[in-house]
Amino acid sequence: MYSRRNFIKKTALGSAGVALSGSVMGMSAQSYRRIIGSNERLNVAIAGLGRRLSGFYEPIAMKDSNVRLMYLCDVMESQRINALRNFSKQIDYRPELENDIRKVIDDRKVDAIINATPDHWHTPGSIMALKGGKHVYVEKPSSHNMKENELLVEAAQKYGKVVQMGNQQRSSDHTIEIINEIHKGVIGVPYKAVAFYNNSRGEVPVQRKAPVPQGLDWELWQGPALRRDYTEETWDYNWHWYGWNYGTAEAGNNGTHELDIARWALQVRFPNYAQVEAAKRHFIDDGWQMYDTMEATFKFPGNKIIQWDGKSRNGYSTYGDGRGTVIYGSEGTVFIDRGKHILYDRNGKLIKEFRSVTNEAGNTLGGGGDMTTMHVRNFFDAIRGKTELNAPVNDANVSMAMVHYANIASRIGKGFKIDEVNGRMYDRDAMKLWGREYAPGWEPKL
Numbered sequence: 001m002y003s004r005r006n007f008i009k010k011t012a013l014g015s016a017g018v019a020l021s022g023s024v025m026g027m028s029a030q031s032y033r034r035i036i037g038s039n040e041r042l043n044v045a046i047a048g049l050g051r052r053l054s055g056f057y058e059p060i061a062m063k064d065s066n067v068r069l070m071y072l073c074d075v076m077e078s079q080r081i082n083a084l085r086n087f088s089k090q091i092d093y094r095p096e097l098e099n100d101i102r103k104v105i106d107d108r109k110v111d112a113i114i115n116a117t118p119d120h121w122h123t124p125g126s127i128m129a130l131k132g133g134k135h136v137y138v139e140k141p142s143s144h145n146m147k148e149n150e151l152l153v154e155a156a157q158k159y160g161k162v163v164q165m166g167n168q169q170r171s172s173d174h175t176i177e178i179i180n181e182i183h184k185g186v187i188g189v190p191y192k193a194v195a196f197y198n199n200s201r202g203e204v205p206v207q208r209k210a211p212v213p214q215g216l217d218w219e220l221w222q223g224p225a226l227r228r229d230y231t232e233e234t235w236d237y238n239w240h241w242y243g244w245n246y247g248t249a250e251a252g253n254n255g256t257h258e259l260d261i262a263r264w265a266l267q268v269r270f271p272n273y274a275q276v277e278a279a280k281r282h283f284i285d286d287g288w289q290m291y292d293t294m295e296a297t298f299k300f301p302g303n304k305i306i307q308w309d310g311k312s313r314n315g316y317s318t319y320g321d322g323r324g325t326v327i328y329g330s331e332g333t334v335f336i337d338r339g340k341h342i343l344y345d346r347n348g349k350l351i352k353e354f355r356s357v358t359n360e361a362g363n364t365l366g367g368g369g370d371m372t373t374m375h376v377r378n379f380f381d382a383i384r385g386k387t388e389l390n391a392p393v394n395d396a397n398v399s400m401a402m403v404h405y406a407n408i409a410s411r412i413g414k415g416f417k418i419d420e421v422n423g424r425m426y427d428r429d430a431m432k433l434w435g436r437e438y439a440p441g442w443e444p445k446l
Helices: 004-016 029-040 053-061 077-087 101-106 119-131 146-159 173-183 218-222 249-266 370-383 393-412
Strands: 042-047 067-073 096-098 112-115 135-138 163-165 190-198 273-279 293-300 304-311 323-329 332-336 340-345 350-355
Touching: 042 053, 042 101, 053 077, 053 370, 067 077, 067 101, 077 096, 096 101, 101 112, 101 119, 112 119, 112 370, 119 135, 119 146, 135 370, 146 163, 146 393, 163 370, 163 393, 173 249, 173 332, 173 340, 173 350, 190 249, 249 293, 249 304, 249 323, 249 332, 249 393, 273 393, 293 393, 304 393
Parallel strands: 042 067, 042 112, 067 096, 112 135, 135 163, 190 304
Antiparallel strands: 190 323, 273 293, 293 304, 323 332, 332 340, 340 350
């Protein structure tokens, strides 16, 4: 059994195909960067320095990643200061601190941007970066709505840049292994997947107009979103639940991951039908404005089905864990989560259980771990042409469509048929929510 550090080191070296001599290993980090950085070092920036930041310490600081962090960008001053303090423990140089992502994009020396901003910024900010000649690692959900889903794919193709979504389980060795076995028939014909997530999120404050927190650029935080007065508790995390102007609810916040695993296992693209049962079930009078409980069903060609069971504020572990995916086949069943996969035969007998040595955040706030490190490293190596992306946006955004269908169905209160080729919805009410309204001058344009 490898230690976590040895596992990461072995995986990183293997994926990059790096052979290091004893003399190089004995050099200081600064000298090492000067030698191998002359022809392939990547200059990167991080925009959005919140809870996902810790996931980027390791892949950026690793010497054989051969990257230089040029900017730490966030609209909240305290986030920039905290990020610099934390990164100073990982690297021996000082990146610049910046409030405005547009200034980072204007710097021609920046090769790639990690876009970890709030949901409403993901596609607009990524398209800005692509137009500015940058490669993009965009955190999930990569789009806020179906129109953005299409626009980001078109932008990646138009500008010829590498775009990876941050669904890091695509870079998980144990997940890749069992998905490959499923595709080879280990459970016969896979016909159904249940993606699930449960958490015990508590009460959130009712929104009240409040002064903008010190150090926050509220105008720039809103960016592409329609303008409104600041309300307390909004900027840090609760924007997820404070209406559709910013967030994509729990389906976008967490369902993105497991729905993607389900679609990957079943080898399907767009569904031909979507329906949901969703409602706010807990703390009825608090400030949470969206559903906190959802059961969604997506039907696909070939008589295949994906279901999403999301319980944001009920911690009961229906499936034995807080999050994961169960894949049913004609000859068996597989359970997959971030730490393991378990294979059963058709009678429910345990055939194989594999527990990974990786350490990836589950359903708690914050994030990072071995999968994120491997996923970001995969992004860096794809930019250099050394490997293919594990989650290219043209494929990742097919999975994203299920998130948007679920949210749309919950908002209009009915299911609908879908064109399985292009993803368009055969429902007028649904199509009214295909896109969203933007603040004047902030509409994403290719």
